[in-house]
Amino acid sequence: MAPSAAPATANAPPAFPAFTRSQKVFTLLGAVLGLLLAALDQTIVATAGPAIQADLRIPASLYPWLTTSYFVASTTMVPVWGKLSDLLGRRAVLAAGILIFLAGSFLCGVARSTVALILFRAVQGLGSAALFTAALAVVADLFEPRERGKYQGLFGAMFGLSSVVGPLAGGFITDHLxxxxxxxxxxPVGAVALALVLSRMPRLKPQRVSRGGLDLVGAFTLAVALVPLLLALSLGQTDGGDWAWTSWRILGLFALSAVGLVAFLWAERRAPEPLLDLTLFRLRAFSAGNAAVFIVGGAFLSGIVFLPLFMVNVVGLSATRSGLTVMPLTLGVVAGNVLSGQLVSRVGRYKALLLGSLVLLMAGFAVMAFTLTPDSTQAEVTAKMVLVGLGLGPSIPLYTMAIQNAVPPDQIGVGTAAATFFRQLGMTLGVALLGTVFASTLSSELEARMAQATSALPDSVKAEVTRAAPGVSGEGGPTGQVFRADEVKARVRAEFDAERRRAETTAAPEARAKVDADERQALAAVDAADRALKMAFTRGVSAVYHVALFIAGAALLVTLFLPEQHLRRKRRRIESRASAPEQ
Incomplete structure (x- = not known):
């Protein structure tokens, strides 16, 4: 039995195919493993990055491309794989994505040059896009609308778990293997996933009348629109240089992206089988849902990317311990994913849950924006991050489910790809925007506060304090170390001890007293500089959460326009114990 062509929002419930329990279990397991591969790779490689850089002698200018090449390739290919999954079926796309991803992984492992590794990371990104889109679309193929929430929640939880497991696994593997x-x-993980997909997964191909093959012109113009935009957002810098936001390189990439966008819209209006059917935006649930996903994506990484800088430079934690501070946020995201999915399956409505989660998210951002101080402790910040995680969690599964339910069954792949695409695009834009806010706030605060704190210092001591102070990036001074007041004081004392010994040779008590007074003044200035640095970082991170609060408020307003769709109750049906016909 094939899925009905009627939209999922129709009053008459469409007939869903009857799959056996084993088909559902093994299909979900294969899809989850595939999704976990792609999600883990975004975090596990970041931990191994320094070891890779040292071994291959990767220049600092090329180091960001290890991540940029993967992310640009993945985001660009998401709409293409989504359309292919509607044309060819989920099994074919998921299997192809796993094969491409594994080929890229093997080539990355044997790479012996920087250029080769960057190219093979892009190959991994091409495969990961298929894993993201096909895996999430599988849920809509296997389950009725009311049942989808709890399974989408489980898939969403994979993203949260990967941000915890990835860095830990990456560090362990790099250190020991x-x-x-x-x-x-x-x-090996991909081989298991591929075996499950090929042996136990139905085709899951929607019944549709194809008006043509893949829209190659649309795919090309989309790449022209996206690749320059993502490169500009990923490589743009606030501290000048060749990639400053106002440089000809960045402005040229933005201009090329605008030309590509116009060409893409022109091509899609004329394509017999468009890559993205623009008429879907006439559906309020589709347009409002994707707009909300894009906006929430802008705030999604704000609590993860910038908080470790606060924990290292203000609270004084090591990089490893600062990463553990984000774990409660991740666990909150996982809990929000799972609980919201279960609640939607029980009550059959999701808009109230989405609005409630956004109110909770705004509360979490407000707490972080207005209560962070230079005296905040790790325990205090950790407790606050749980609130942010619980607010973020429901946004992953529920918006995807709303969009899937809004589109016709034969365009589930396109709808799922759109949600994934707009979320990733929003995250990229959000990191660029919030990074600019953080850097500009930190720079202005450091300039004003450090100048005041060190104004009365001797030139030699002022140079010592300035040399030890972190840069605008928050990653430390030239040595890569963060500002440690005790270490700076030890060096200042050593300098004054040498001067004191020289003063003792003059046998002039007043000379020694002057050295003692200058030392006390210098040590007090180091304390003042330390406080100024902590206050500057606090203001910078607080500014990020202020902007994130505004973004969450915008998402709340857009979600108000999301139409409520009452999800059907699951019909009583005895599923065949025999193998169901492949769809």
Whole structure:
């Protein structure tokens, strides 16, 4: 039995195919493993990055491309794979994505040059896009609308878990096996996922009348629109240089992206089988849902990317311990995913849950924006991050489910790809925007506060304090170390001890007294500089949460326009114990 062509929002429930329990279990397991591969790779490689850089002698200018190449390729291909999954079926796309991803992983593991590794990371990104789109679309194929929430929640929880497990696994594998195994470890897991997909997964191909093949012109113009935009957002810098936001390189990329966008819209209006059917935006649930996903994506990484800078430079934690501070946020995201999915399956409505989660998210951002101080402790910040995580969690599964339910069954792949695409695009834009806010606030605060704190210092001591102070990026001074007041004081004392010994040779008590007074003044200035630095970082991170609060408020307003769709109750049906016909 094939899915009905009627939209999921129709009053008459469409007939869903009857799959056996084993088909559902093994299909979900294969899809989850595939999704976990792609999600883990976004975090596990970041931990191995320093070891990779040292081994291959990667220049600092090329180091960001290890992540940028993967992310640009993945985001660009999401709409393409989504359309292919509607044309060819989920099984074919999921299997192809796993094969491409594993090929990229193997090639990354054996890479011996920087250029080769960057190219093979892009190959991984091409495969990961298929895993993201097909895996999430599988839920809509297997389950009726009311049942989808709890399974979408489980898939969404994979993203949260990957942000915890990825760095820990990446560090362990790099330390004990070498960075190559960060990529090789994907091979056995991917082989299991591929075996499950090929042997136990139905085709899951929607019944549709194709008006043509893949829209190649649309795919090309979309790449012209997206690749320059993502490169500009990923490489743009606030502290000048060749990639400053106002440089000809960044402005040229934005201009090329605008030309590509116009060409893409022109091509889609004329394509017999468009890559993205623009008429879907006439559906309020589709347009409002994707707009909300894009806006929430802008705030999604704000609590993860910038908080460790606060924990290292203000609270004084190590990089490893600062990463653990984000774990409660991640666990909150996982809990929000799972609980919201279960609640939607029970009550059959999701808009109230989405609005409630956004109110909770705004509360969490407000707490972080207005209560962070230089005296905040790790326990205090950790407790506050749980609130942010619980507010973020429901946004992953519920918006995706709303969009899937809004589109006709034969365009589930396109709808799922759109949600994934707009979320990733919003995250990229959000990190660029919030990074600019953080850097500009930190720079202005450091300039004003450090100048005041060190104004009365001798030139030699002022140079010592300035040399030890972190840069605008928050990553430390030239040595890569954060400002440690005790270490700076020890060096200042050593300098004054040498001067005191020289003063003792003059046998002039007043000379020694002057050295003692200058030392006390210098040590007090180091304390003042330390406080100024902590206050500057606090203001910078607080500014990020202020903007994130505004973004969450915008998402709340857009979600108000999202139409409520009452999800059907699950019909009583005895599923065949025999193998169901492949769809």
């Amino acid at each position: 070498g960075w190559h195994w960060v990529f090789f470890i994907n091979l």
